[in-house]
Amino acid sequence: MEMDWSVIIDFLPQLLEGARTTIYITVVGLLGGVVLGTLAGLMRAYGGRVLNAIAFAYIELIRGTPIVVQVMFLYFALPVLADLRIDPMSAAFLAIIVNAGAYIAEIVRGAFLSIGKGLTEAGLAIGLPHWKVLVYIIGPLAFRRLIPPLGNQFIVSLKDTSLFIVIGVGELTRTGQEIMASNFRAVEIWTAVAIIYLVMTGTLSLILRTIEKRMRIL
Amino acid sequence: MTIIEFKNTSKSFGPLKVLDGVDLSIDVGEVVVLVGPSGSGKSTLLRCINGLEMITGGDLIIDGLSVTGSARQLREIRQEAGMVFQQFNLFPQLTALDNVAFGPAKVRGLNRAQARETALDLLEKVGLRDKAGHYPAELSGGQQQRVAIARALAVKPKVMLFDEPTSALDPELKQEVLNVMRALAEEGMTMVVVTHEMGFAKQVGTRLIFMEHGHIAVDGNPREVIDTPPNDRMKDFLQHV
Numbered sequence: 001m002e003m004d005w006s007v008i009i010d011f012l013p014q015l016l017e018g019a020r021t022t023i024y025i026t027v028v029g030l031l032g033g034v035v036l037g038t039l040a041g042l043m044r045a046y047g048g049r050v051l052n053a054i055a056f057a058y059i060e061l062i063r064g065t066p067i068v069v070q071v072m073f074l075y076f077a078l079p080v081l082a083d084l085r086i087d088p089m090s091a092a093f094l095a096i097i098v099n100a101g102a103y104i105a106e107i108v109r110g111a112f113l114s115i116g117k118g119l120t121e122a123g124l125a126i127g128l129p130h131w132k133v134l135v136y137i138i139g140p141l142a143f144r145r146l147i148p149p150l151g152n153q154f155i156v157s158l159k160d161t162s163l164f165i166v167i168g169v170g171e172l173t174r175t176g177q178e179i180m181a182s183n184f185r186a187v188e189i190w191t192a193v194a195i196i197y198l199v200m201t202g203t204l205s206l207i208l209r210t211i212e213k214r215m216r217i218l
Numbered sequence: 219m220t221i222i223e224f225k226n227t228s229k230s231f232g233p234l235k236v237l238d239g240v241d242l243s244i245d246v247g248e249v250v251v252l253v254g255p256s257g258s259g260k261s262t263l264l265r266c267i268n269g270l271e272m273i274t275g276g277d278l279i280i281d282g283l284s285v286t287g288s289a290r291q292l293r294e295i296r297q298e299a300g301m302v303f304q305q306f307n308l309f310p311q312l313t314a315l316d317n318v319a320f321g322p323a324k325v326r327g328l329n330r331a332q333a334r335e336t337a338l339d340l341l342e343k344v345g346l347r348d349k350a351g352h353y354p355a356e357l358s359g360g361q362q363q364r365v366a367i368a369r370a371l372a373v374k375p376k377v378m379l380f381d382e383p384t385s386a387l388d389p390e391l392k393q394e395v396l397n398v399m400r401a402l403a404e405e406g407m408t409m410v411v412v413t414h415e416m417g418f419a420k421q422v423g424t425r426l427i428f429m430e431h432g433h434i435a436v437d438g439n440p441r442e443v444i445d446t447p448p449n450d451r452m453k454d455f456l457q458h459v
Contacts, residue, residue, distance in 0.1 A: 121270055122307035122366075126321040126373050127297035129289070136324060140311055 007185045008192045015189075018175025019196050025089070025171060026158045029096025033157065034150075036097055037104025044109045046134070055105060062102035068163050071095045075167045092164045092171075100157045107149045111142040144215045151208035155201050162197075172196060219246045221281050221377060221408055222267060228275030229262055229432075236262045238432035239276065244410065246376075249403045251419040251440060252412045254429035255455055260412045263429065264379050267410065268299040281376060297325060300370030304382040306362040308354040314341060314365045315350040321373040340368035344398050360391030364398050371402075378402065380411040414459045420444055428452045 008015075043055035062070070075091040078084050086094070115138050123133035162173035176193035180186055222244040229237040236259045244250055252260040265271040266278055269285045269292045278285045280295045308317050318337035322328040328336065341347045344364040354362050363383055370378060380399065384392040396418050403409055403422045413419065419426055419440045426443050428436035436449050447453040 116307075118303060118305050118307040119309065122301075122303065122309070122369075125268055125270065125296055125301040125303075126370065127293045127325045129293060132324065136320075137309055 003188060004185065005188055007183060007188050011179050011189070012192070014179060015172065015175055015192055015196060018170060018172040019200065021169065021175075022158070022161050022171040022173075023200065025092045025096060025161045025164070025169070026154075028093050029161075030100055030154055030157055032093070032097035033100030033104055033153075036101030038108050040101060040105035041108025042112070042134075044105060045112045046130075059102045059105050062099055063106075067095060067099050067160055068166060070099060071163060071167055088164070088167045088169045091167055092161065092169045095164070096157055096160065099160065100153055103153050103156075104150065107146060107153065108142070110149075111145040112138060114145055115141045147208060147212050147215070151205065151212075154204055154208070158201060158204065159197065220244065221246050222410070223279045224263075224266075224276070225278065226276035227266065227273050227278050229259075229266055229271060230274045236432050237266070237273075240432070240434060242427070242434060242437075244408070246408050247406050247424075249409045249411065249422055249424045251423035251426045252410065252429060253414065253416075253419065253426065253455070253459075254435075258429040259432040260427075260429045261381055264301075264381050264410060264412050267377075267379055268296045268301055270301070297373050298375050299377045299379055300373055300375035301379045301381065302363070302366050302370055302383045304385050306354070306359070306366045306386070308362055308366055308369070310354050313351050313353055314346060314357065317354070317365055318368045318372050321369060325373055336372055337368070340371055341365070343371075343401075344368045345394075358391060359387045360394045363387065363395045367395075367398055367402075377408045377410065380409065380413065382412050382414070384413065384415060416444055416456070416459060428455070 040055040043051040074094055120133055123137045161171050164171055165174040176189050180189045220243050224240045224242040227240045254260045262271055266273050281298050283291050283295050315337050318340050319333040322336045323333035341350055346364055384395050400422050423440040426440040427434055430451055436443055436452050
């Protein structure tokens, strides 16, 4: 079999355009996921019975179903159920937000609860309200412990965007698929796609490792 | 003038009754030493004073405020009653100076410069001004505990609560902490101290309370009750500390 690596050069602009969409979905999705996950995680850790139950149900529902099913549901079932038509990009954003949020919630809960009770008591004992203890004392300590598992989730979510091929979002994997369908250069194109993913996840790892190095785990 | 008043106060953890109808009144300027076997309720008694444990029966009044009051009242009580913990519990991400300046800035609303100044004065007082820029992990246990005392004092409390402040320290480090506490008592600070340091109790304490099964079994002058324990259980206890 003969390889023709020059096709990669020819299609590189198209692949990079796909990668751009992948990055766009990942960044928006993770920003939302971190907000949602932090909220749900804190509800789990410190909420009353009702808040805790709501967050628990959300986390279990999302962790217990495959992300592909979640995307399919958002894109194909929701319009039928609620007469709510959403475009593929919005479904993709929403899927990453909701999915990453559930995993991040558990990461946040674990990090906050791993900080010794004594520090919370020390904060309360000088007369701070509980929320200020969380913001000024426990939060900054928990944040340091969040980084490694959060990085893991960021990478998983980035790769999960490839599943949006099923609803026709033009991200990197779908772009590769389309190019391949026109020229049948499977080895070259999929190699290029894999390498572009590696560059993206590698960059993410590097950023996280730099942050981690700057902050001592206490 | 009474500053702490337990009125038939009880505290239960589920079925376990840790404080059983305690009546106790502490006046301004007293240095009350709380002793007793483990599980006798002395730490719980102390922790009820600043509401780290919620009482389950009776009432407990601190400087005119009930610990069963609103969250805001409870925070006021906590600002009046500083606490020092066995495990120091310094904020590890902050320097000694920032640990001490934290309360004045975040609780008393002082600006940065004022909070810093207050903190430096207090570090001076506990003999650690030169360690202001050090993080807790860079300090010895005794130094950490002295910073913790400064941190509690920085909020300008009327009462200081000490929960076994020297129990986690090596013998040679205990003394530096006890010296700071002695100086504080000499300034007239009202103190409630859970400790096993009988020397401290005799020299600095104005009152000694021996607890047993959630009750106050002995309440008297430290020198008198330590030298001639009025109760067999206390005599037995003193032989083991």
